[in-house]
Amino acid sequence: GESVGLHLPTLSVQEGDNSIINCAYSNSASDYFIWYKQESGKGPQFIIDIRSNMDKRQGQRVTVLLNKTVKHLSLQIAATQPGDSAVYFCAETLSGNTPLVFGKGTRLSVIA
């Protein structure tokens, strides 16, 4: 499988600012996408999901955007807080048929 090495892309934002984390997915046939948050030493935590028949979905302080034309997914976090500091992974699947394939992850660092 793929591996990213020790250095994840890092996004540093000021507390209170909005964060945008991007992900390029690999399979144009994928029809279901999920964002996970992983804090140090813990398992990934489900944040928000979106199906391919939508291009935007909003949750509490988070919005996921899907652009199928360029196979791009983004996670927007409004009013970023110190507790948002973590590694964020996107994941894709062809529903019901394939396991999730995870992106390489982005480390979000919130500056107080």
Added chain:
Amino acid sequence: EAGVTQSPTHLIKTRGQQATLRCSPISGHTSVYWYQQALGLGLQFLLWYDEGEERNRGNFPPRFSGRQFPNYSSELNVNALELEDSALYLCASSLRADTQYFGPGTRLTVL
């Protein structure tokens, strides 16, 4: 409602030994997935069990194996441990084969 649970939290073994990791899915979930996350790396898919059967397998050698029990809990077995097997092993469960919910992981250290 209880989430996915894994045991043990930490496991220390020496090269050549065998390790057994356990996972209990969320109540009602029939699918269990295993992932390996080596330090600083992403999640590498290992195995997928559904209704007691192996549905898919990642790019790992045969010494990584597992099973799913009638109550949908699962075991991951790693034989002939190697130093590079040291990692966080994550279990996830789902009702369908898409939304997966993860447990806290088992940290395996091979000395």
